[in-house]
Amino acid sequence: MKVLKNEEMRKLDEIAINTYKIPGIILMENAGISVVEEIEKSLASKENKKIAVISGLGNNGGDGFVITRHLMNKGIQVITYIVGDTSMIKGDAKINFDILEKMKAFIVKLESSEDIIQFQEDLQQYSILVDALLGTGLQRTVEGIMREVILKMNASKKEIIAVDIPSGINGNDGKVQGVAVEAKKTITFQLPKIGNILFPGSYYGGALLVKNIGIPKEAVSLIQSKIHLITEEVAASVLSKRYGDTHKGSYGRAFIIAGSVGMSGAAILASKTALRCGAGLLRTAVPESLIPILENQLIEGITVPVKEMLDKGIINYLKEENVVAIGPGCGRSQEFEEILHTVITSARLPLVIDADGLNLLANNIHLLKDLKAPCIITPHPGEMSRLTGLSIQEVNDHRLEVAKNFSEKWGVITLLKGARTVITDPQGQIFINRTGNPGMATAGSGDVLTGMITGLLSQGVEPLQAAIVSAYLHGKAGDRAAEELGEYSMLAGDIIDQVPFVIQEIIRA
Numbered sequence: 001m002k003v004l005k006n007e008e009m010r011k012l013d014e015i016a017i018n019t020y021k022i023p024g025i026i027l028m029e030n031a032g033i034s035v036v037e038e039i040e041k042s043l044a045s046k047e048n049k050k051i052a053v054i055s056g057l058g059n060n061g062g063d064g065f066v067i068t069r070h071l072m073n074k075g076i077q078v079i080t081y082i083v084g085d086t087s088m089i090k091g092d093a094k095i096n097f098d099i100l101e102k103m104k105a106f107i108v109k110l111e112s113s114e115d116i117i118q119f120q121e122d123l124q125q126y127s128i129l130v131d132a133l134l135g136t137g138l139q140r141t142v143e144g145i146m147r148e149v150i151l152k153m154n155a156s157k158k159e160i161i162a163v164d165i166p167s168g169i170n171g172n173d174g175k176v177q178g179v180a181v182e183a184k185k186t187i188t189f190q191l192p193k194i195g196n197i198l199f200p201g202s203y204y205g206g207a208l209l210v211k212n213i214g215i216p217k218e219a220v221s222l223i224q225s226k227i228h229l230i231t232e233e234v235a236a237s238v239l240s241k242r243y244g245d246t247h248k249g250s251y252g253r254a255f256i257i258a259g260s261v262g263m264s265g266a267a268i269l270a271s272k273t274a275l276r277c278g279a280g281l282l283r284t285a286v287p288e289s290l291i292p293i294l295e296n297q298l299i300e301g302i303t304v305p306v307k308e309m310l311d312k313g314i315i316n317y318l319k320e321e322n323v324v325a326i327g328p329g330c331g332r333s334q335e336f337e338e339i340l341h342t343v344i345t346s347a348r349l350p351l352v353i354d355a356d357g358l359n360l361l362a363n364n365i366h367l368l369k370d371l372k373a374p375c376i377i378t379p380h381p382g383e384m385s386r387l388t389g390l391s392i393q394e395v396n397d398h399r400l401e402v403a404k405n406f407s408e409k410w411g412v413i414t415l416l417k418g419a420r421t422v423i424t425d426p427q428g429q430i431f432i433n434r435t436g437n438p439g440m441a442t443a444g445s446g447d448v449l450t451g452m453i454t455g456l457l458s459q460g461v462e463p464l465q466a467a468i469v470s471a472y473l474h475g476k477a478g479d480r481a482a483e484e485l486g487e488y489s490m491l492a493g494d495i496i497d498q499v500p501f502v503i504q505e506i507i508r509a
């Protein structure tokens with residue numbers, strides 16, 4: 001599913017209106033009705049049915065006027081608050097405002113500090129507040145009366161339903177422009193905006209619902225957005241049902257280079273996950289002293305000593321493999337550095353680089369110019385900072401751009417971890433994942449992700465698809481683990497335990 005910037009959404013509206021001749025007022029009507037449906041659902045469980053619709057002067061406010069009308073028609077008690085000078089209302093919003101006046105709707109204007117004092121008192125009587133102040137037309141820091149209104153709405157602790165995007169959140173990047181509405185639910189129109197998906201906007205928006213407002217699919221295809229939200233359909237298209245007449249060779253061979261003294265767990269977690277994700281055959285190369293531990297913990301996999309790999313020739317040793325992953329818990333030894341160097345510059349099979357593999361890479365980043373095969377890197381913001389020389393703050397502030405620039409510069413698929421994992425490719429495409437939770441910020445969680453990507457690659461899944469689907473699966477398995485065990489207590493191993501259920505769920509759906 002495409003994710004749009006404010007100006008792309010405006011362009012889409014324009015195409016619908018000018019090329020497909022759908023009057024803007026119809027789009028506004030559909031938008032308002034789609035919110036009313038959700039308000040009714042929320043209202044069903046409430047005794048107090050009184051609603052406040054808090055509108056601005058633009059088209060987001062116009063949606064609010066449509067909402068008020070439909071609620072009134074349904075016999076629901078609704079009061080409209082308008083922030084600003086109502087003589088400034090124009091176009092479709094004005095038509096809907098005039099209708100409300102003719103209907104003798106209860107309208108309160110919020111223009112002064114005294115109005116705000118009364119507004120704050122009033123808020124206590126409502127069951128739901130509808131936020132129709134600012135949408136994709138947000139232009140500057142929210143100040144003055146608008147700021148006061150938003151602060152009072154949040155302080156009221158009432159259930160807030162946001163129209164299109166929480167007011168004060170910038171649709172282009174999810175940042176708070178001074179202050180923003182904290183909604184329980186957001187109904188966004190036609191396609192999500194970046195601000196609905198990225199943090200902190202996503203946090204302010206609560207549960208996100210995307211509603212069709214009648215814009216033709218053909219119009220959507222004319223918008224050249226390179227940003228996509230990863231959906232379950234994408235995962236389902238990759239995790240298809242297996243054919244009956246297959247054998248373990250049909251699902252490929254995976255090779256993981258991982259582990260060091262004190263970090264055998266990373267090798268075990270990555271390896272177990274690769275098998276759980278369907279790799280036909282798995283070999284894990286670890287320092288010799290770790291072999292007894294792995295043999296004990298990983299009975300389905302084959303364990304080999306790193307030294308044997310070096311003795312027999314790295315490339316020769318990998319010749320039967322379909323994928324090689326390097327990094328989980330491997331430390332920064334010279335042995336691993338040599339392996340990484342050789343694999344990057346000479347191996348002709350998909351490569352996944354994670355954790356210490358990335359730290360080793362940071363010293364020799366130019367090696368990526370010699371890659372002979374597709375490569376996926378999976379840094380967290382700290383590792384990305386080492387790879388790029390940017391600060392962690394800079395990486396976090398510009399996640400999409402940083403990942404995209406890295407992919408374009410070095411010709412790799414970048415999976416930048418963190419709240420809202422971002423995957424980018426050398427062609428400038430950006431995929432954002434929405435599954436997952438803060439409980440996944442736990443030791444070993446990244447090793448599990450590496451195992452997933454490796455497992456899928458071994459089965460011949462395209463590298464970009466493998467990264468996208470793994471991010472989705474990883475988050476979904478993490479969400480199930482959090483449901484069962486809570487975000488505080490869940491461990492990386494618990495994420496692996498949920499993988500079989502998540503895969504089955506996706507295949508059945």
Ligand SMILES: NC(=O)C1=CN([C@@H]2O[C@H](COP(=O)(O)OP(=O)(O)OC[C@H]3O[C@@H](n4cnc5c(N)ncnc54)[C@H](O)[C@@H]3O)[C@@H](O)[C@H]2O)[C@@H](O)CC1
Nearest residue numbers: 013027028058059060134135136137138139140141142164
């Ligand atoms: N045809 C369309 O364009 C449609 C638009 N829709 C709605 O319209 C919204 C976009 O409408 P607009 O482009 O009119 O923009 P908005 O309604 O989001 O905001 C524009 C208004 O807010 C003011 N404003 C901007 N930043 C402000 C700030 N920081 N503090 C105070 N005031 C500020 C502007 O001066 C203007 O009056 C969407 O989010 C959606 O809700 C929907 O009705 C569907 C159809």
Ligand SMILES: [K+]
Nearest residue numbers: 131134165167
């Ligand atoms: K809004």
